[in-house]
Amino acid sequence: xxxxxxxxxxxxxxxxxxxxxxxxxxxxxxxDEKNGIKTITEYKYNEDNKLVKMVKxxxxxxxxxxxxxxxxxxxxxxxxxxxxxxxxxxxxxIISEEINMQFINSRDQQPEKEEDPLAKLKSQKIVQCxxxxxxxxxxxxxxxxxxxxxxxxxxxxxxxxxxxxxxAGPAPGAxxxxxxxxxxxxxxxxxxxxxxxxxxxxAQGRKDEAATIRVTNLSEETRETDLQELFRPFGPxxxxxxxKDKLTGxxxxxxxxxxxxxxxxxxxxxxxxxxxxxxxxxxxEWAKPSGxx
Amino acid sequence: MKPILLQGHERSxxxxxxxxxxxxxxxxxxxxxxxxxxxxxGERLGSYNxxxxxxxxxxxxxxxxxxxTGSADNTCKLWDCETGxxxxxxxxxxxxxxxxxxxxxxxxxxxxxxxxxxxxxLQFYDALDPQQxxxxxxxxxxxxxxxxxxxxxxxxFEEYMITGHETGEMRQYDTKTGEQVLEIKEHSKQxxxxxxxxDLTMIVSASKDSTAKLFDTSTLDHxxxxxxxxxxNSASISPIxxxxxxxxxxxxxxxxxxxxxxxxxxxxxxxxxxxxxFARVKGHFGPINTVVFHPDGKxxxxxxxxxxxxxxxxxxxxxxxxFEI
Numbered sequence: 001x002x003x004x005x006x007x008x009x010x011x012x013x014x015x016x017x018x019x020x021x022x023x024x025x026x027x028x029x030x031x032d033e034k035n036g037i038k039t040i041t042e043y044k045y046n047e048d049n050k051l052v053k054m055v056k057x058x059x060x061x062x063x064x065x066x067x068x069x070x071x072x073x074x075x076x077x078x079x080x081x082x083x084x085x086x087x088x089x090x091x092x093x094i095i096s097e098e099i100n101m102q103f104i105n106s107r108d109q110q111p112e113k114e115e116d117p118l119a120k121l122k123s124q125k126i127v128q129c130x131x132x133x134x135x136x137x138x139x140x141x142x143x144x145x146x147x148x149x150x151x152x153x154x155x156x157x158x159x160x161x162x163x164x165x166x167x168a169g170p171a172p173g174a175x176x177x178x179x180x181x182x183x184x185x186x187x188x189x190x191x192x193x194x195x196x197x198x199x200x201x202x203a204q205g206r207k208d209e210a211a212t213i214r215v216t217n218l219s220e221e222t223r224e225t226d227l228q229e230l231f232r233p234f235g236p237x238x239x240x241x242x243x244k245d246k247l248t249g250x251x252x253x254x255x256x257x258x259x260x261x262x263x264x265x266x267x268x269x270x271x272x273x274x275x276x277x278x279x280x281x282x283x284x285e286w287a288k289p290s291g292x293x
Numbered sequence: 294m295k296p297i298l299l300q301g302h303e304r305s306x307x308x309x310x311x312x313x314x315x316x317x318x319x320x321x322x323x324x325x326x327x328x329x330x331x332x333x334x335g336e337r338l339g340s341y342n343x344x345x346x347x348x349x350x351x352x353x354x355x356x357x358x359x360x361x362t363g364s365a366d367n368t369c370k371l372w373d374c375e376t377g378x379x380x381x382x383x384x385x386x387x388x389x390x391x392x393x394x395x396x397x398x399x400x401x402x403x404x405x406x407x408x409x410x411x412x413x414x415l416q417f418y419d420a421l422d423p424q425q426x427x428x429x430x431x432x433x434x435x436x437x438x439x440x441x442x443x444x445x446x447x448x449x450f451e452e453y454m455i456t457g458h459e460t461g462e463m464r465q466y467d468t469k470t471g472e473q474v475l476e477i478k479e480h481s482k483q484x485x486x487x488x489x490x491x492d493l494t495m496i497v498s499a500s501k502d503s504t505a506k507l508f509d510t511s512t513l514d515h516x517x518x519x520x521x522x523x524x525x526n527s528a529s530i531s532p533i534x535x536x537x538x539x540x541x542x543x544x545x546x547x548x549x550x551x552x553x554x555x556x557x558x559x560x561x562x563x564x565x566x567x568x569x570x571f572a573r574v575k576g577h578f579g580p581i582n583t584v585v586f587h588p589d590g591k592x593x594x595x596x597x598x599x600x601x602x603x604x605x606x607x608x609x610x611x612x613x614x615x616f617e618i
Contacts, residue, residue: 063333069316072338072357073331078377079340080301080326093335094298096603101294101562101611102573 024051036060058087211238211259212287213269218242219278222251231257234271235264256287296576297335299602301328306596307349308583312357315588319360320602321348327362329374332587332594335604339377343370350391354398359420361401363389369403371426381426383418387411391445394420400468402454403431404442413441415454415466435471446487446496448510455510457484457498463513477513479506485525486583491532499528505539507565519563519570527583533590535565540595542580560584560595560605564616571614576603 027042038058046052065073077084081092130138215227224242231237239258244251259265265286273284302322310319311332321327325344330337346366353360353374360372365388371381388406390413395402399420407413416431425432440459448455453465453474461480464473482501489496489510499505505528507517519528525541542558558580559573579598586593592606 065316066314068357069314072316072375075338075375077337077339079342080328081337081339084337088334088336092299092301092337093330094300095335096296096298096576098295099574099576101608102575103610103614104571104573 031060036062211262211265213257213259213265213284214254214287215257215272216254216283216285217280218251218253218255218282219280220250220253221278222255227255227257230272230277231259231268234259234268236260294605294608296606297604299328299330299335299337299604300600301330301337301340302326302600302602304347305579305598305600306582306602307347308351309585309594309596309602310351310353311585311587311594312353313355313588314357317353317357318594318602318604319351319353320596321351321362322596322600323347325364325366327351327360329360329377330602332592332604341370341372341377341379343379343382344368346388349389350393352393354394355396356398359394359398361392361394363392363403365389365406369401371401371420381423383426384429385414385416387413390442393445393447395447395451397451400451402445402447402468404437404445404456407437407441413437415442415445415456417468433468433471435466443484444487446489449493455487455496455513457487459483461500461502463487463498463508465513475513477508477515479508479515480504486527488527488529488585490530491588495530497528497530497537499525499539499541501525503541505537505563507537517565517568519568521557521561521570523557524580526581527585527595529584529586529593530565531586531590532588537563537565538584538586538593539563540581540584540597542577542598544580558597560593567616569616571616572611574605577601 024043024045027040030039030041032038036059038060040056040058042054042056044052044054081089084092128134129136129141132141132143134141222242224240227240227242228237231240236259237257238260240255241257242251242255243253257265257268259268269284269286272282275282275284299318299320302320302324304323306320306322308321311317312319316332317338318330318332319327320330325346325348326340326342327344327348328337328340341360341362344362344364344366346364348362348364351360351362357374359380360374361369362372363369367385367388369383369385369389369392370379371383372379383401383403385403385405387408389403390406391402391404393402394400401418401420403416403418405411405414405416413436415435415437417433418425418431420426422432424430437456440462442456443459444457446455448465451468453467456464456466458464460478461482461484462476462478463480463484464477465475466472467474480498480500480502484498484500486499487496493510495516496508496510497505498508501524503521503523503525505519505521505525506515507519508515519525519537519539521539521541523541523543525539527540529538531537539561558577559575560577560581561570562572562574563570577595577597577599579600581595581597584593584595592604594602594604596602
């Protein structure tokens with residue numbers, strides 16, 4: 001920022017513009033010495049021939065520098081900057097938006113980041129091979145060729161010998177049904193004997209849908225737990241689906257709640273519809289059966 | 294922090310340099326016009342018009358009276374810093390890749406490209422002898438064997454020149470006899486930049502093999518390695534703290550096919566001693582070609598393939614930051 005002296009000498013860029021366009025209100029310059037804030041007000045016509053008022057605010061700072069730097073401050077501009085007015089030219093110098101230095105604690109975070117997905121997979125056992133029960137897809141099983149035919153033989157034998165035992169030999173066809181035998185209550189429709197054809201499970205799916213309600217106008221901050229709290233008083237809930245944005249993880253504003261019983265769902269609709277939640281008014285209705293089921 | 298964006302170049306930035314006192318920033322780019330700016334407020338002081346090719350390198354002498362620029366138009370020009378007038382134009386047989394003043398400003402070191410069947414040369418001119426400059430006759434010209442010089446740095450007391458090469462070698466050339474004193478090869482790919490610490494006891498190299506390495510200046514012993522996942526185009530050592538800043542990113546030709554988030558165009562701060570990254574600064578949307586610390590260590594400037602120069606003044610939290618041991 002060159003000193004003010006040089007400013008008063010030559011014709012400033014603002015004045016040049018003004019000379020060309022007649023009938024413009026004069027530009028003014030206001031300097032608040034106390035705070036060191038300079039305000040320049042200019043007028044010009046924009047592309048649509050409309051009068052535009054531009055207010056530029058500068059902070060004038062005085063810094064003590066060595067003589068050589070001070071001398072360089074008063075150098076005349078040259079080259080492409082020859083015609084620039086004193087002070088930064090807004091065409092070349094832009095103050096960009098605030099950014100922060102992101103500090104990384106590499107000792108804590110980096111190894112975690114790398115291992116996280118793998119560790120999760122290990123603990124959850126998302127993938128289980130049907131042939132060797134390893135942590136990989138069945139098609140990628142290293143024993144696929146050697147063990148698979150053998151496995152088939154075994155299961156055939158098992159079903160022939162002990163059709164009632166169920167839990168003893170993990171039949172690859174129905175692995176999910178096996179653990180339910182011990183302890184937990186299993187509805188009759190899901191019990192082994194009843195699981196004859198596919199008709200039953202289809203009916204189950206339809207029943208679920210019948211007790212499903214759709215909640216809309218949720219706020220972005222809503223979480224699954226909030227919904228659980230809100231709807232649990234009406235009856236047991238089997239599933240909550242909250243639509244979330246893939247990137248931000250914020251709610252998209254609607255959710256589906258599956259109740260076990262249709263009556264509970266009906267009461268929930270009556271109770272929560274029009275309920276003010278997080279400064280928004282919820283709208284609750286029956287979910288329409290989705291097309292692909 | 295609010296970085297100051299300097300938008301005076303039409304093509305990618307090749308080099309950014311502060312003068313000794315740090316009040317001016319000199320920038321060169323692949324367009325033909327180097328610029329000079331006030332570092333404090335980003336005001337453009339002027340430009341040096343006259344080159345007809347990409348300007349690969351520039352330097353300013355210690356008292357900020359003269360500027361040297363080396364260009365692909367086979368010339369190296371000497372300018373008056375105050376007026377922007379061209380004083381001398383040294384003609385070379387091939388494009389000038391690097392050029393720099395010695396500490397006293399008396400000797401000009403110029404390295405040329407190895408093209409059109411002509412060898413890469415490291416030339417030295419005496420700035421006080423107009424004859425040499427006018428007739429483009431260096432008092433010493435060292436033919437460089439093997440791969441060409443991509444970056445060069447003056448060693449302490451102007452005794453030798455440290456050069457970085459296209460295939461990853463680093464060499465020391467004696468500036469009196471022209472002999473090659475030392476050669477090492479710690480990098481597997483091209484060395485893009487060499488910068489010294491404030492006292493010049495150490496130098497940091499930035500290489501295309503995605504690492505930056507710290508060396509002892511006189512023996513070229515390898516001391517530290519700073520690893521990243523992308524090309525490192527430039528690295529600079531903080532004059533006040535044990536920090537190194539690395540600028541880079543994926544290769545410019547691949548940038549258009551990927552998003553900025555994948556490109557990793559952040560400036561990355563490493564601990565000089567522990568070789569660990571501790572902070573990043575985002576902002577550029579092309580690979581950073583050149584980074585340099587202000588001589589007072591309180592700000593740094595980066596120039597990128599996107600044609601912008603960003604001048605960053607550190608927030609107090611940078612100075613408060615300490616490594617937990």
